[in-house]
Amino acid sequence: MERICVALIGAGRMGQIHGPNAAGHPALRLKYVVDPRPDAAQALACRLAAETAPLEQALADPAVAGVLICSSTDQHLGHTLAAAAAGKAVFCEKPIDLDLRKARQARPRLAGAPFLLGFNRRFDPHFLTLKRRLDAGEIGRLETLHLINHDPAAPPAGFVPTSGGLFKDFTIHDLDLARWLLGEEPVQVFTSASCLVDPDIGRQGDVDTARTVLKTASGRLCVISNTRRSGYGYDQRIEAFGSTGMLTAANARPDTVQTLTEGGTFAAPIHPGFAERYGEAYRAQIDHFADVVGRHATPLIGYDDGIAALVLAEACQASLDAGTAIGLH
Amino acid sequence: MERICVALIGAGRMGQIHGPNAAGHPALRLKYVVDPRPDAAQALACRLAAETAPLEQALADPAVAGVLICSSTDQHLGHTLAAAAAGKAVFCEKPIDLDLRKARQARPRLAGAPFLLGFNRRFDPHFLTLKRRLDAGEIGRLETLHLINHDPAAPPAGFVPTSGGLFKDFTIHDLDLARWLLGEEPVQVFTSASCLVDPDIGRQGDVDTARTVLKTASGRLCVISNTRRSGYGYDQRIEAFGSTGMLTAANARPDTVQTLTEGGTFAAPIHPGFAERYGEAYRAQIDHFADVVGRHATPLIGYDDGIAALVLAEACQASLDAGTAIGLH
């Protein structure tokens, strides 16, 4: 079986996750690593038996059928358009862009290029099982949802200004999960938030702790819990409540070992971060992208999902600013 | 040891819980059962080796040091004032009254009579353990809270009109728990709600499914999850998030038995209702009331706690009506 060539743009944190998954995938060959920082590109390319190349060269190579965009957020959209223009299938890390208007305007230029957006949680085996059971009617008709997404530790100081803020950077994952699970679009958004973790975050105009309530046209409610620093690991859970029951996806743990003593019962902490927690989801995502590149599948998460999540993220911020619920048509 | 005499007012659902606990308490003697329905009074009195009596007689008996008020909600306040006027210590089921103004106006007439309000959840051993660990600093400084309070099945049709509505009847428990655990008063309330369980409830102007977000002056956030019908039992949980960790009180279960087969892992449902779930809390509450009657303790939950919870319940409704967050003081 011939492997399909792909190029990786960005050798940073996410590139170092997606790169090895693409390189080790039986149906893909990672041909290029593209990064403006030569050392970073070189180190990752060497590790993955790929070449380094400037973006133009990678996109000009007709052997390259797909591009993985892991560049900085402000470059996602530009790289996406360039890759689409070159006829490549695109996998792009979230978010498409921090500027909703820009993202909307660019929409037509994507035309029919296969585009997969990197909302990894939809590929998590725990969440997929929950979704499958939900769809199978195990709890009747879905009524309410609770999404817990707590980061283990606050981001570094310099991160906030370019992050787009808590809602576009972080809550956006939950907004996508909510749309995926609710099965209808939210029509009302309310967010209450505080800066409890790090006063610096507040000084930069952002919040670090938030609770958001979504409501759909049929009255379904969804609560999203976010914090930038849990103190106890990467808390990633879903609770879904239906007309006849409840479905939960609890935190995964590194092992099943328990110690019982006179002092109590002790188990390991939950997974410390996204690399451990979503390792399988990242692999499954690349599996799906391989199918997309090979034209065996259409992308499960498209550009419009990215737009829809951005719309909700902006509504969260607007609700917080106004102290009132925001209606969406 | 001489047992202290108490009288029970109301032989209904709650009287049938508190009556036996008072009758079986080593420090108390249940002398009277008072209920306008002679059959109900007689049946319970007989079962508990007590006498039936009209209210006046019970309150006039100098041997009676305390009164347990389990009458219908619209009589709570009248019975409380009558008992206080007679110099009795009062245990009163929640809520004090559905009318906040009336409850406030009556406040001075209670004077110094010992008054214990029946927010039973503060006596639950699971929640008490959580509170103790929270106060011991196990998760650092409290930041956010999630209270889950889901009733197993919708109340009978006729219940809604006299119930006071979801917030004063049901959410009020969580509003009290929130005040107890947060350690500061909420300054902002937002509620989103739907009628998903029973259209009849909606036709009567009430909701059956709600999510409420409270915010305190220091920025602490609390989410309250309510439904009138869970479909899977009586879901009663707390999650508290602090600066260094998380504390949870999960649902209690009737037994620890599991069956493992090829088809999966099966355990019993969680407790079906309040009698099973809060049996120990009800007993502990009467324990505390025995101490109050005996003047060994001052009431842990007073009249002003009832007022404060009513204020919040009204704010929930106001927020829902206005579609905006409601500020308090």
Add this chain to the structure above:
Amino acid sequence: MERICVALIGAGRMGQIHGPNAAGHPALRLKYVVDPRPDAAQALACRLAAETAPLEQALADPAVAGVLICSSTDQHLGHTLAAAAAGKAVFCEKPIDLDLRKARQARPRLAGAPFLLGFNRRFDPHFLTLKRRLDAGEIGRLETLHLINHDPAAPPAGFVPTSGGLFKDFTIHDLDLARWLLGEEPVQVFTSASCLVDPDIGRQGDVDTARTVLKTASGRLCVISNTRRSGYGYDQRIEAFGSTGMLTAANARPDTVQTLTEGGTFAAPIHPGFAERYGEAYRAQIDHFADVVGRHATPLIGYDDGIAALVLAEACQASLDAGTAIGLH
């Protein structure tokens, strides 16, 4: 309803458990507390609103229909025979006697007196649920069994000589459980044991840590795990394996609270001892005895069950002494 009078013989550790349960039982009235130590008898009688009396008086009182025997082990049989001779229904703490031959010889003198032996674990709600599910065929045909019975802390030094040894004093509970659950009698017994907890126990000729394997005629196997000191609480579990699945009864816990921090997940220790773990079982046992005294039920655990358990306990010791499996006909 008239309460039936019962007398308690023995105001020690077990008398202080069964006495209050009998005194508080709606169908029983605890009339006498009998104990050769006047202070102990007086203290317990006072607490339970009963009288003290010599044994003869209690047994001569025609109002007394039942006797709870909680005296020292060497008196169980004598008190049982005296009570039976007086026409009383008997509840007797385990074991009947340490001397199997004596117990067998006394058998005919019990005649038809209702006799309930105090193997409390058969009344534990967790174990009863397991038994019910087993009988309902949830795991097909039972094949093997694992009983875990670990005491929290070694008994005091002076206990060993009069205890009858590990098997008659402690393992006997599991031998009865095994008979109850296996549904057939063991035909082979093997025990391996050590003295690992306290060398003093070894010096007195006993062991403190044992594993016993029972085999029934149809080939069912049962492992019994015993230790005199677990170090982590009172470990009381059952695992049953059948042709289509597994049933487990795990340890009960005082609460459902968990703390999650960077350091791990912490829960309370399991119950520390028999009073907490088997509180409900002890109450259910007295419930059943009330039915026995009132002639509404025949005893679920009879004299012959006590004999059968003793036979197995002796086989454990014989196996340990001989280093070989012991066959039973």
Add this chain to the structure above:
Amino acid sequence: MERICVALIGAGRMGQIHGPNAAGHPALRLKYVVDPRPDAAQALACRLAAETAPLEQALADPAVAGVLICSSTDQHLGHTLAAAAAGKAVFCEKPIDLDLRKARQARPRLAGAPFLLGFNRRFDPHFLTLKRRLDAGEIGRLETLHLINHDPAAPPAGFVPTSGGLFKDFTIHDLDLARWLLGEEPVQVFTSASCLVDPDIGRQGDVDTARTVLKTASGRLCVISNTRRSGYGYDQRIEAFGSTGMLTAANARPDTVQTLTEGGTFAAPIHPGFAERYGEAYRAQIDHFADVVGRHATPLIGYDDGIAALVLAEACQASLDAGTAIGLH
């Protein structure tokens, strides 16, 4: 980094697990697949981008530094000796041989060749965590052990005659785990067993359900639970009891999802078989073998561990045949 070449002998069930792990290992290159069945060899070699070759050719290739022996059990020893004679590092699936005498006699011919025996469970992350905590003294001094090893479904009819019987084929894993965890050699073995799963197994002189009790010189006890057919999945657990506590490794599960309904609480079955349960262990084993081949590590499990486990397996059978405990040395 140059990859070290290895050859795989045997393209059957275990070869299909170890082959891909070796082929995908960053430090190894799988050069040859050797199997007398050309189709099987060809199919696996093609999938793993390796060549097929006769054994002689693979062993004669000086580029090949290590050999993975996954042939049928009766060939393990012959292949091991041939590979060792050719100067290769050897990874050999368990058991070394079914004939203890033959295995002992061959010992000197292995000389100094690096030899790693495939007791995969020592590489399981759950069991490794348990071992690490045990060694860290979390439960004080180890006293007793319980190993649960239940296969999901009985092997095919034709398997028994060549399997070596339950103890050499299956229990041998637990005998190795016991030696690893106990920290001292068993001096006494007792086994009780039955044929409850499949009468055919009994007709062929084997058993399918067994309980084994090991005792060490210092009095530590270990129970091994085995069945050929659990009916509920691949049950793989450890319980270790020490002077101050208990350590458990529970069954791993495919996901953390639970459904709660009126009917109960439902979770997925435990892992169905060894491929799912020990996937990580198999990978870690090849990691270690890569270190052995690269001479960065000495094998954690050697030839003598294989001999010791066989000695114990023979003692199990001898105990079962004799109905008595078997002493060792």
